[in-house]
Amino acid sequence: MKLADTGLTAQEIKDKASKYMIETYERFDFLAETAKDQYIYDEKGEKYLDFYAGIAVNSAGNCNEKVVEAVVEQAKTLMHTFNYPYTIPQAVLAEKICTTIGMDKIFFQNSGTEANEAMIKMARKYGIEKYGPNRYHIVTAKMGFHGRTFGAMSATGQPGNGCQIGFGPMTYGFSYAPYNDLQAFKDACTENTIAIMVEPVQGEGGVHPATQEFLQGLREFCDEKGMLLLLDEVQTGWCRTGKVMSYMNYGVKPDIVSMAKALGGGMPIGAICATEEVAKAFTAGSHGTTFGGNPVSCAAALAEIDELLGRNLADNAAKMGAYFMEKLKTLPHVKEVRGQGLLVGVEFDDTINAVDVKHECLHRHLLLTAIGAHVIRMVPPLIIEEKDCDEAYEIIRASVEALS
Numbered sequence: 001m002k003l004a005d006t007g008l009t010a011q012e013i014k015d016k017a018s019k020y021m022i023e024t025y026e027r028f029d030f031l032a033e034t035a036k037d038q039y040i041y042d043e044k045g046e047k048y049l050d051f052y053a054g055i056a057v058n059s060a061g062n063c064n065e066k067v068v069e070a071v072v073e074q075a076k077t078l079m080h081t082f083n084y085p086y087t088i089p090q091a092v093l094a095e096k097i098c099t100t101i102g103m104d105k106i107f108f109q110n111s112g113t114e115a116n117e118a119m120i121k122m123a124r125k126y127g128i129e130k131y132g133p134n135r136y137h138i139v140t141a142k143m144g145f146h147g148r149t150f151g152a153m154s155a156t157g158q159p160g161n162g163c164q165i166g167f168g169p170m171t172y173g174f175s176y177a178p179y180n181d182l183q184a185f186k187d188a189c190t191e192n193t194i195a196i197m198v199e200p201v202q203g204e205g206g207v208h209p210a211t212q213e214f215l216q217g218l219r220e221f222c223d224e225k226g227m228l229l230l231l232d233e234v235q236t237g238w239c240r241t242g243k244v245m246s247y248m249n250y251g252v253k254p255d256i257v258s259m260a261k262a263l264g265g266g267m268p269i270g271a272i273c274a275t276e277e278v279a280k281a282f283t284a285g286s287h288g289t290t291f292g293g294n295p296v297s298c299a300a301a302l303a304e305i306d307e308l309l310g311r312n313l314a315d316n317a318a319k320m321g322a323y324f325m326e327k328l329k330t331l332p333h334v335k336e337v338r339g340q341g342l343l344v345g346v347e348f349d350d351t352i353n354a355v356d357v358k359h360e361c362l363h364r365h366l367l368l369t370a371i372g373a374h375v376i377r378m379v380p381p382l383i384i385e386e387k388d389c390d391e392a393y394e395i396i397r398a399s400v401e402a403l404s
């Protein structure tokens with residue numbers, strides 16, 4: 001839908017949203033009307049360089065032609081059936097994902113938080129059935145982020161902070177340990193612990209990649225104790241970090257991995273993949289979803305994966321990420337540049353507020369996000385080139401200088 005079709009002004013659209021919508025977002029003062037590749041356009045047709053990609057979603061570019069075609073074709077063919085009949089896009093996608101990332105089984109959901117709910121439920125059921133009724137405890141990382149439904153929110157190790165505030169007691173059965181502290185994770189596990197659940201790179205927590213020693217150490221410890229390693233790859237999955245899945249950067253394989261965001265190329269889809277043995281915990285009736293595995297989202301995901309793999313966008317993410325991060329280190333007021341592939345964070349010193357940088361960049365037509373007080377995060381489409389990194393760098397530099 002375009003503004004001209006409505007007879008309304010951009011301000012009237014914003015006013016309607018403010019009047020009728022329950023606002024939980026800190027909005028950009030910007031109306032996104034159309035998008036293509038690494039750009040988003042406002043209602044005046046003005047171009048913005050997109051370095052957030054709907055938060056790590058539009059990895060093969062905004063409105064990727066192949067994805068759009070797949071959506072249109074599938075919408076005309078079969079839009080929704082629930083999961084009683086077999087459907088073609090679902091079965092083909094299931095094989096494509098499992099064989100690409102080396103996992104045995106998949107369960108489709110609609111979003112990241114739902115995928116994590118499924119991952120937590122599967123781990124608990126596996127533990128209880130295999131070891132007894134108390135074996136459901138899960139250790140997650142402080143400053144992690146796993147989503148906003150009750151299980152995923154409870155797994156999010158930020159007690160008293162952000163998304164948990166005001167919602168009363170969290171779901172029982174989680175403990176939190178500091179990220180990248182292997183000994184602390186070992187100490188937090190008890191005889192009732194069935195799993196350790198972490199992001200390979202903490203995204204919302206400020207862009208902190210796991211160390212090799214940490215992730216490998218968790219894998220070895222889980223094996224030793226008969227526990228499961230659960231990886232939340234909702235933000236890192238599907239080529240963002242320079243490999244198809246971030247765990248491939250470490251040579252560490254999870255027992256269950258969750259994914260969403262980039263998988264659908266802009267259409268809502270999430271999933272978990274598990275080993276054959278662990279997947280057996282889900283049997284008829286033990287889990288389900290109306291929309292998960294919807295044919296249109298599955299067709300979009302197939303097209304997105306073809307684009308990501310066919311155009312070697314994981315390699316491009318690794319190359320552009322390295323190039324961009326080197327440049328970002330030369331920004332004024334930089335404390336640290338962190339990241340993996342094109343999941344990039346810049347932490348400024350105490351004099352520079354990240355939200356102010358975000359707004360200054362928006363004025364200069366660059367879209368990025370702020371995390372906490374001093375970190376900006378960039379997760380652009382993986383199709384970007386050096387010239388896009390150069391342009392983004394110049395805008396950030398001008399923005400920081402304006403704030404200095």
Ligand SMILES: Cc1ncc(COP(=O)(O)O)c(C=O)c1O
Nearest residue numbers: 111112113145146147203234235
């Ligand atoms: C690592 C991680 N897990 C889970 C989620 C939740 O995903 P969704 O917003 O699709 O529910 C996010 C979202 O940012 C995420 O980054």
